[in-house]
Amino acid sequence: MKIDDIKHVAVIGAGAMGHSIAQVALMSGYSVSLYDINNKIVENGKLRIEWSFKRFIEKDKISEGGYKNFMNNLTLTTDLEEAIKKADLCIEAAPEKLDLKKKIFSDLDKLAPTHAILASNTSNMSITEIGAVTQRPEKVIGTHFFNPPVLMPIVEIVKSEKTSKETIKVVTDFIKKSNKIPIFSKDSPGFICNRIIAASTLLLNLMLDRKEYPPEKIDAAAMNMGSPIGPYQLQDYLGLDIVYDSMNYLSERLSKDYAPTSTMEKLLKENRLGKKTGKGIYNWEKGKPEIDQSDPADFDMMKPIRVQINEAVKVLEEGIGTAKDIDTGMKLAFNNLMGPFELAENTDLADLTLFLDGLAEKYGKEVFRAHKWIRDGILMEQIAKSEEVR
Numbered sequence: 001m002k003i004d005d006i007k008h009v010a011v012i013g014a015g016a017m018g019h020s021i022a023q024v025a026l027m028s029g030y031s032v033s034l035y036d037i038n039n040k041i042v043e044n045g046k047l048r049i050e051w052s053f054k055r056f057i058e059k060d061k062i063s064e065g066g067y068k069n070f071m072n073n074l075t076l077t078t079d080l081e082e083a084i085k086k087a088d089l090c091i092e093a094a095p096e097k098l099d100l101k102k103k104i105f106s107d108l109d110k111l112a113p114t115h116a117i118l119a120s121n122t123s124n125m126s127i128t129e130i131g132a133v134t135q136r137p138e139k140v141i142g143t144h145f146f147n148p149p150v151l152m153p154i155v156e157i158v159k160s161e162k163t164s165k166e167t168i169k170v171v172t173d174f175i176k177k178s179n180k181i182p183i184f185s186k187d188s189p190g191f192i193c194n195r196i197i198a199a200s201t202l203l204l205n206l207m208l209d210r211k212e213y214p215p216e217k218i219d220a221a222a223m224n225m226g227s228p229i230g231p232y233q234l235q236d237y238l239g240l241d242i243v244y245d246s247m248n249y250l251s252e253r254l255s256k257d258y259a260p261t262s263t264m265e266k267l268l269k270e271n272r273l274g275k276k277t278g279k280g281i282y283n284w285e286k287g288k289p290e291i292d293q294s295d296p297a298d299f300d301m302m303k304p305i306r307v308q309i310n311e312a313v314k315v316l317e318e319g320i321g322t323a324k325d326i327d328t329g330m331k332l333a334f335n336n337l338m339g340p341f342e343l344a345e346n347t348d349l350a351d352l353t354l355f356l357d358g359l360a361e362k363y364g365k366e367v368f369r370a371h372k373w374i375r376d377g378i379l380m381e382q383i384a385k386s387e388e389v390r
Contacts, residue, residue: 001088001115001166003173010035010087010112012080012104014045016239016276017121018093020149023049025091026070027062027150028178033075035083042076049074052150084112089174091143093121096245101125102133109134117167119143123194124249127160127187137162141171144191145180146333147238154332155180160187181332183325189253190246192321193329196340198250198258199311199367200304201243204231205261206363208281215281216289217297224293225301227335232281233289236274240281244268257367303355305336305343310356312340313371313379316386323383341383349377 009025011018014036022034022045036042053070056062062070077083084090090108094100101120108118117139120130131140142158155175159168175182185191190198208215219230235243243264250258260268267273267280274280275288282289312326321329327339353375359368373379 001117001170003170003177005115006088006170006174007031008033008086008088010084010090011093012036012083012090012108013093013095013121014042014076015093015095017145017147017149018091019045019048020052020147021091021093021121021145022074023052023070023150024145024178024180026073028174031073031075033077033083033087035077035080037078039078042078046074046076052148080107081111084108084116087112087116089117089119089171091119091121096122096124096242096249098125098129098249101130105130105140106133109136117141117170119171121145124190124246126189127158128162131160131162138164139167141167142185142187142191143171143175144185144193146193152333153179153181154329155182156185156191156193156329157182158185158187158191181328183329184321185325186318186320188318188320189250192315192326193333194246195250195254195315195320196308196311196326196330197334198247200307201231201235202247202258202261202365202367203304203307203359203363205264206365208232208263209261213297213299216291217295218299219291220293221296221299221301223291224296226337230291231304233291236280236282236284239274239276240264240267241273255367257365305340306347306352306355307359307368309340309344309347309352310368310371310374313373316341316383317371317373323387344379344383349374349379 009030010033011022012035014034022032025032034042034045053067057064057067090112092104094104105118119141120127121143123144127140127142131137134140140160141163144156146152146154157171172182215232219233222230244260247258247260271277272279275284278285315321315326316323323341327341330336330339353370356368356370360366373382
């Protein structure tokens with residue numbers, strides 16, 4: 001199978017990620033079927049695609065004629081068999097529940113054409129486990145788009161233990177045809193980007209538990225450094241249930257240190273999930289919360305970045321991704337000006353060790369403890385060696 005054999009793309013899930021992935025495929029010239037479990041969700045997905053296309057028209061990025069052609073190539077359905085019967089590529093974008101994803105992939109395997117590639121948009125979960133429920137594990141792969149997929153320039157491609165080279169090549173070409181930059185991750189909890197960001201998210205949420213700073217003041221400090229959105233507002237935007245499920249999965253698969261914090265537990269129990277429910281860390285009932293950037297917290301936003309450097313070292317040592325892909329991913333996925341290893345080049349490793357060990361002691365979380373390459377002052381040499389091996 002080659003990229004030219006991909007004609008029809010089926011997107012399974014019309015929610016926050018799925019509708020936007022469908023739009024990416026439409027704009028790449030494919031016919032697309034968009035599936036979800038009821039008409040309300042599917043129709044809402046269509047409305048969000050239309051709204052997004054109209055914004056593109058307003059910015060002169062597409063024409064009215066182009067918009068109409070794209071929409072003519074979109075089919076909506078609540079019938080899974082109908083959605084995938086002609087599919088060459090299926091992309092699942094369901095909630096981050098492993099049992100749910102396994103059920104979907106089992107159904108996709110039975111109903112999709114035998115040549116079809118089955119991809120998951122999971123941001124954390126094992127592609128190997130998901131693929132194991134099918135009779136075509138060599139055709140199962142991870143395609144982790146970032147939110148919103150239609151605007152974000154990067155996609156993590158995740159190879160399972162069984163994914164074939166042919167499948168990787170076809171999906172890589174599909175991502176490039178969609179004008180996205182692919183990075184490649186080993187099948188490991190959180191992959192590259194979410195594994196690294198989880199460590200700094202944990203720090204920020206522990207700070208929230210202790211009420212060390214008002215969240216809006218931390219967000220103001222982050223935005224004053226050039227971030228388009230602060231870390232707490234971003235969690236609300238993504239959905240606190242998604243953040244919760246992600247941290248829960250990492251706590252089960254990597255370390256109990258990642259277990260959701262007490263504030264997250266409380267917000268989930270109160271159904272305060274962020275933007276989607278109108279309330280989360282912030283109140284969204286009157287639209288996006290305004291952040292007063294004139295009054296930021298007296299907090300060094302490099303602290304969570306230093307935590308990311310430490311976690312990035314673990315990702316590199318474990319062979320999850322290359323130093324180049326790690327830096328590219330963290331810059332493009334989270335709008336960082338520099339990648340963790342680019343920053344590490346000019347970082348005093350002895351000072352970084354003291355800082356990280358201090359966090360581990362303060363919060364009782366060994367996940368913050370300085371990695372041995374940092375502690376021994378050999379980080380840059382190990383980065384160079386890892387790139388030579390590859």
